[in-house]
Amino acid sequence: MEQTADERPRRRQARGERRIAQLLEAAASVFCTTGYTAASTNAIAREAGVSPGTLYQFFPNKEAIAVELSDRLMHEMRETYGKALRPIAPETPLEEVIAATVDRFVDFNCRHPVFFALMHGPDVPGAMAQEHDALHAALIGRVEALLTPFLPDARTEEIARTSRMCVGIYKGGLELILAHEGAEREAYVQELKNVLFRYLDPLLMDSYPLGV
Amino acid sequence: MEQTADERPRRRQARGERRIAQLLEAAASVFCTTGYTAASTNAIAREAGVSPGTLYQFFPNKEAIAVELSDRLMHEMRETYGKALRPIAPETPLEEVIAATVDRFVDFNCRHPVFFALMHGPDVPGAMAQEHDALHAALIGRVEALLTPFLPDARTEEIARTSRMCVGIYKGGLELILAHEGAEREAYVQELKNVLFRYLDPLLMDSYPLGV
Amino acid sequence: MEQTADERPRRRQARGERRIAQLLEAAASVFCTTGYTAASTNAIAREAGVSPGTLYQFFPNKEAIAVELSDRLMHEMRETYGKALRPIAPETPLEEVIAATVDRFVDFNCRHPVFFALMHGPDVPGAMAQEHDALHAALIGRVEALLTPFLPDARTEEIARTSRMCVGIYKGGLELILAHEGAEREAYVQELKNVLFRYLDPLLMDSYPLGV
Amino acid sequence: MEQTADERPRRRQARGERRIAQLLEAAASVFCTTGYTAASTNAIAREAGVSPGTLYQFFPNKEAIAVELSDRLMHEMRETYGKALRPIAPETPLEEVIAATVDRFVDFNCRHPVFFALMHGPDVPGAMAQEHDALHAALIGRVEALLTPFLPDARTEEIARTSRMCVGIYKGGLELILAHEGAEREAYVQELKNVLFRYLDPLLMDSYPLGV
DNA sequence: GATGAATGAGGATTCATTCAT
DNA sequence: TATGAATGAATCCTCATTCAT
Numbered sequence: 001m002e003q004t005a006d007e008r009p010r011r012r013q014a015r016g017e018r019r020i021a022q023l024l025e026a027a028a029s030v031f032c033t034t035g036y037t038a039a040s041t042n043a044i045a046r047e048a049g050v051s052p053g054t055l056y057q058f059f060p061n062k063e064a065i066a067v068e069l070s071d072r073l074m075h076e077m078r079e080t081y082g083k084a085l086r087p088i089a090p091e092t093p094l095e096e097v098i099a100a101t102v103d104r105f106v107d108f109n110c111r112h113p114v115f116f117a118l119m120h121g122p123d124v125p126g127a128m129a130q131e132h133d134a135l136h137a138a139l140i141g142r143v144e145a146l147l148t149p150f151l152p153d154a155r156t157e158e159i160a161r162t163s164r165m166c167v168g169i170y171k172g173g174l175e176l177i178l179a180h181e182g183a184e185r186e187a188y189v190q191e192l193k194n195v196l197f198r199y200l201d202p203l204l205m206d207s208y209p210l211g212v
Numbered sequence: 213m214e215q216t217a218d219e220r221p222r223r224r225q226a227r228g229e230r231r232i233a234q235l236l237e238a239a240a241s242v243f244c245t246t247g248y249t250a251a252s253t254n255a256i257a258r259e260a261g262v263s264p265g266t267l268y269q270f271f272p273n274k275e276a277i278a279v280e281l282s283d284r285l286m287h288e289m290r291e292t293y294g295k296a297l298r299p300i301a302p303e304t305p306l307e308e309v310i311a312a313t314v315d316r317f318v319d320f321n322c323r324h325p326v327f328f329a330l331m332h333g334p335d336v337p338g339a340m341a342q343e344h345d346a347l348h349a350a351l352i353g354r355v356e357a358l359l360t361p362f363l364p365d366a367r368t369e370e371i372a373r374t375s376r377m378c379v380g381i382y383k384g385g386l387e388l389i390l391a392h393e394g395a396e397r398e399a400y401v402q403e404l405k406n407v408l409f410r411y412l413d414p415l416l417m418d419s420y421p422l423g424v
Numbered sequence: 425m426e427q428t429a430d431e432r433p434r435r436r437q438a439r440g441e442r443r444i445a446q447l448l449e450a451a452a453s454v455f456c457t458t459g460y461t462a463a464s465t466n467a468i469a470r471e472a473g474v475s476p477g478t479l480y481q482f483f484p485n486k487e488a489i490a491v492e493l494s495d496r497l498m499h500e501m502r503e504t505y506g507k508a509l510r511p512i513a514p515e516t517p518l519e520e521v522i523a524a525t526v527d528r529f530v531d532f533n534c535r536h537p538v539f540f541a542l543m544h545g546p547d548v549p550g551a552m553a554q555e556h557d558a559l560h561a562a563l564i565g566r567v568e569a570l571l572t573p574f575l576p577d578a579r580t581e582e583i584a585r586t587s588r589m590c591v592g593i594y595k596g597g598l599e600l601i602l603a604h605e606g607a608e609r610e611a612y613v614q615e616l617k618n619v620l621f622r623y624l625d626p627l628l629m630d631s632y633p634l635g636v
Numbered sequence: 637m638e639q640t641a642d643e644r645p646r647r648r649q650a651r652g653e654r655r656i657a658q659l660l661e662a663a664a665s666v667f668c669t670t671g672y673t674a675a676s677t678n679a680i681a682r683e684a685g686v687s688p689g690t691l692y693q694f695f696p697n698k699e700a701i702a703v704e705l706s707d708r709l710m711h712e713m714r715e716t717y718g719k720a721l722r723p724i725a726p727e728t729p730l731e732e733v734i735a736a737t738v739d740r741f742v743d744f745n746c747r748h749p750v751f752f753a754l755m756h757g758p759d760v761p762g763a764m765a766q767e768h769d770a771l772h773a774a775l776i777g778r779v780e781a782l783l784t785p786f787l788p789d790a791r792t793e794e795i796a797r798t799s800r801m802c803v804g805i806y807k808g809g810l811e812l813i814l815a816h817e818g819a820e821r822e823a824y825v826q827e828l829k830n831v832l833f834r835y836l837d838p839l840l841m842d843s844y845p846l847g848v
Numbered sequence: 849g850a851t852g853a854a855t856g857a858g859g860a861t862t863c864a865t866t867c868a869t
Numbered sequence: 870t871a872t873g874a875a876t877g878a879a880t881c882c883t884c885a886t887t888c889a890t
Contacts, residue, residue, distance in 0.1 A: 013869075013873060037249040040859060051876050056861065058874095120332065165403045168388050172380030191377045198410040227849080252884055263851045268886065437852060437890075461673040465881060475855050480882065482853095544756065585820075589827050592808030600804050615801045622834040651870085676863055687872045692865065 020058050023048045024072065027065045028114035036066060036117060070118055070135045077108060077138075094150060094204060098196050101146065105170065106177055106189055116178060119171060140167050150204050162203065169195055232270050235260045236284065239277045240326035248278060248329060282330055282347045289320060289350075306362065306416055310408045313358065317382065318389055318401055328390060331383060352379050362416050374415065381407055444482050447472045448496065451489045452538035460490060460541060494542055494559045501532060501562075518574065518628055522620050525570065529594065530601060530613055540602060543595060564591050574628050586627065593619055656694050659684045660708065663701045664750035672702060672753060706754050706771045713744060713778075730786065730840060734832050737782065741806065742813055742825055752814060755807060776803050786840050798839065805831055 012020075026048035030039045041062050045055040059065045081104050109115050118135055143163040151159055173192035177185055238260035242251045253274050257267040271277045293316050321327050330347055355375040363371055385404035389397055436444075450472035454463045465486050469479040483489045505528050533539050542559055567587040575583055597616035601609055662684035666675045677698050681691040695701045717740050745751050754771055779799040787795055809828035813821055 015869080015874065019874075035249060037247060041861080042859070052861075053863080053877065054875055061860075161399060161403060164388055165385065165400070165407060168384030169381050169407060170384070171387075172382070172384035173377065175383075176376055176380050187373060188377070191373060195377060195381060195407065195411045198414065199407045202410065231849085253886080254884065263853095264884095264886080265852070265888085266850055269849065272886095274885075439853065439890085443853075459673060461671060464879080466879080475857095476882075477856065477884085478854055485881080585823060585827060588812055589809065589824070589831060592812050593805050593831060594808070595811075596804030596806070596808035597801065599807075600800055611797060612801070615797060619801060619805060619831065619835045622838065623831045626834065655870095677865080678863065687874095688863095688865080689867085689873070690871055693870070696865095698864075 016058065019048075019050065019054065020068075023050070023055055023058060024065065024069050027069055028112070031066070031069075031117040032113050036062075036120075041065075066118060067134075069114065073112055073115055073118070074135065074138045076112075077142075080104075080108065094201060095193075095197055097146065097150075098200070099193055102170075102189065102193050102196065106174070109174060109178065113178070116174060136167070140164055143167055147200070150200070154203070162200070165199070166196060169199070228270065231262070231266065232280070235262070235267055235270060236277065236281050239281055240324070243278070243281075243329045244325050253277075278330060279346075281326065285324055285327055285330070286347065286350045288324075289354075292316075292320065293354075306413060307405075307409055309358065309362075310412070311405055314382075314401065314405050314408065318386070321386060321390065325390070328386060348379070352376055355379055359412070362412070366415070374412070377411070378408060381411070440482065443472075443474065443478065444492075447474070447479055447482060448489065448493050451493055452536070455490070455493075455541040456537050460486075460544075465489075490542060491558075493538065497536055497539055497542070498559065498562045500536075501566075504528075504532065518625060519617075519621055521570065521574075522624070523617055526594075526613065526617050526620065530598070533598060533602065537602070540598060560591070564588055567591055571624070574624070578627070586624070589623070590620060593623070652694065655686070655690065656704070659686070659691055659694060660701065660705050663705055664748070667702070667705075667753045668749050677701075702754060703770075705750065709748055709751055709754070710771065710774045712748075713774075716740075716744065730837060731829075731833055733782065733786075734836070735829055738806075738825065738829050738832065742810070745810060745814065749814075752810060772803070776800055779803055783836070786836070790839070798836070801835070802832060805835070 023044065027039070027044045030044050030047050034043070039062065041055055042052055044062075044065065045052045048055070055065075059068070115135075119139075140160075140163050143166050144159055147159060147163055147166070151162070154162070170192070173188065173195065177188045177192065180188055235256065239251070239256045242256050242259050246255070251274070253267055254264055256274075256277065257264045260267070267277075271280070327347075331351075352372075352375050355378050356371055359371055359375055359378070363374070366374070382404070385400065385407065389400045389404065392400055447468065451463070451468045454468050454471050458467070463486065465479055466476050468486075468489065469476045472479070483492070539559075543563075564584075564587050567590050568583055571583055571587055571590070575586070578586070594616070597612065597619065601612045601616065604612055659680065663675070663680045666680050666683050670679070675698070677691055678688055680698075680701065681688045684691070691701075695704070751771075755775075776796075776799050779802050780795055783795055783799055783802070787798070790798070806828070809824065809831065813824045813828065816824055
């Protein structure tokens with residue numbers, strides 16, 4: 001469409017790449033501590049130990065930082081779990097799939113706490129909506145891919161709805177998981193698995209009357 | 213003299229009450245459209261049609277507005293549903309309880325969209341944390357009260373955990389419900405009920421093996 | 425059309441009016457010394473001895489300041505010369521009309537040097553274009569009104585063109601006048617009168633073959 | 637070795653010349669669209685397709701770019717019209733001289749729109765004042781040279797004043813000419829010629845009472 | 849109680865310029 | 870030479886809050 005942005009790819013120097021990583025790291029930290037909305041580009045630059053101008057050499061605005069951060073998170077998510085998930089055999093019991101998936105997602109969130117901050121995004125539609133949605137959509141997409149083989153008879157619409165519900169449940173549960181530690185955290189993880197299993201299991205029943 | 217003295221304060225208070233209600237209404241509107249973090253007191257005052265100074269005559273700061281708003285919401289929630297819930301007979305099937313509760317909560321949220329904004333509150337711990345938690349805690353308390361009769365054998369801890377999970381699920385589901393309209397919204401409402409029922413039903417089984 | 429701005433007239437306090445005058449005076453000063461484009465709102469506020477926030481309580485941006493300043497200048501121009509010009513008798517010799525008009529305009533410019541800065545406006549079309557044009561248009565309008573009785577046979581188009589030329593000439597001459605002082609300035613004033621007279625006189629000849 | 641040493645510098649200079657031309661072209665474009673004051677060196681570099689660092693390898697600052705641009709414009713003006721003007725015979729009627737000169741200047745301005753931007757320069761004394769004046773002075777010098785043979789009796793001072801007036805008139809007229817197109821533009825060109833002719837013709841009369 | 853004025857620090861962003869590679 | 874990185878002061882503008890009237 002329009003080429004206003006990114007007119008030319010402009011080669012990046014190694015130093016620049018490092019700065020970008022540094023800035024994204026700083027942004028992640030700031031987003032986590034103050035939230036996306038309240039985070040300021042100046043604070044991010046300060047956290048990264050660079051001047052405001054430097055930040056703007058790499059990102060046109062705060063949203064672009066969140067976008068890039070989201071992209072990298074999604075990419076790493078794919079890298080880390082995408083391959084691991086492929087070999088899921090159709091016969092794998094749902095319980096195991098859920099357990100593995102929740103464990104992975106929780107693990108991922110613990111290693112990248114900013115994921116949570118970005119998921120909730122701005123308090124409000126509008127700013128950053130598209131990226132917020134992009135992260136969301138990616139997550140939903142992954143869940144859809146995961147669920148589809150289990151629900152061959154379901155309509156696309158239903159799968160979409162179910163996947164969204166799962167992600168919604170996951171978000172609700174994650175908040176609790178991250179708010180606790182140790183054994184209590186584990187307990188919440190288990191509860192989350194229970195919720196998801198009990199929610200999804202009956203749906204499978206419908207699809208695979210001969211299942212189990 | 214004494215009559216006037218008797219009346220004046222009343223009038224003042226009456227006017228004050230109207231002002232406060234006006235301001236809270238405006239705040240609700242602004243919180244909904246811009247989110248709590250991005251909302252500005254000036255914007256609230258403008259929306260209320262008063263000057264900034266007037267706002268600060270009734271509230272010491274932005275957070276106090278959110279606090280009062282939350283308090284009133286919680287109060288109304290109690291007023292509206294508290295009484296209605298009391299006559300719940302222990303024999304009432306869980307399914308009905310859940311359906312009624314979800315319907316009521318969803319209805320409440322639709323009538324007070326700011327509830328959702330306040331629930332999510334600032335993206336982050338810090339500002340308004342206590343109030344955010346107060347709303348939360350109130351909600352959890354209600355759910356605990358609702359669940360306890362169904363889970364007489366459960367330990368307090370478990371009830372707390374389960375209630376929190378329910379609230380977490382509810383929040384996740386509500387976001388989806390509010391994001392859709394018409395039939396699709398209804399479908400999500402039903403899904404939310406399903407999730408909660410399937411999650412809670414087995415717990416009851418344990419408690420009331422002979423139940424229902 | 426749209427009511428986005430100036431939703432309610434908001435009463436102004438006396439203090440506010442004084443501040444506005446003060447700010448406009450400061451703006452005039454800054455526009456004169458740095459030019460419109462390079463003038464900064466902070467510099468204007470500083471010059472006025474107030475904080476940036478105060479400036480923005482009265483003006484939404486730099487352009488609005490220029491607009492208001494222009495409006496007031498135009499208003500004063502009307503106040504000062506509008507009445508004085510009315511009694512121009514048709515028999516008044518062109519030479520006198522020009523001399524009086526130039527003297528008045530020059531005098532006005534000397535008392536309000538910012539007029540010149542605003543006339544030239546931003547270096548470029550775009551920003552402030554409309555206001556720049558408004559000042560211009562007002563000036564041209566005045567000249568048209570002045571010329572029309574002298575050129576009864578001319579088409580509107582021609583009068584417009586002639587008036588624009590006169591204003592253009594005037595602007596060119598004014599720059600020279602303001603750049604000099606004392607006798608030299610007077611000499612340029614005289615030259616400007618000469619130019620205008622010699623330009624316009626032949627046009628009258630055509631109209632009033634029996635004139636003079 | 638020496639050959640390469642001989643060639644390299646040349647190539648470098650050739651490349652440098654190209655770069656400079658490229659940068660000046662870009663600067664002309666940016667000055668035209670945003671005006672001198674608002675033009676940024678970064679924007680010029682971007683327009684030229686080079687990095688900011690490269691720009692500063694050839695020009696110490698923004699003003700130097702304008703200076704060099706002006707110099708080249710003046711040079712081209714001399715190249716193009718200087719020779720053409722020389723053979724002006726003293727008997728050439730003033731009308732023709734003016735017509736030819738105006739046509740040439742207008743033509744020049746249409747081919748180099750940046751000339752106009754530089755003529756007006758920064759709105760204000762200060763930055764770039766000297767260069768602004770240099771362009772101006774050059775223009776005035778040319779007009780003086782043009783007028784002197786027609787006004788042999790006039791004092792230097794008067795010639796200077798008259799020339800400045802002509803340039804001032806020209807600037808005023810040029811703005812109108814550039815603001816219009818087609819037939820209307822032509823009409824303004826004609827008006828400008830008229831103004832200048834009527835202004836200057838009587839001066840000649842004084843000098844050459846027996847002239848023509 | 850109500851208003852609008854006032855603040856000044858802080859927000860995002862730009863810019864002329866210098867530096868390392 | 871050329872590049873892109875880096876700077877930090879300066880830009881415009883907002884905001885929570887206080888003050889005078």
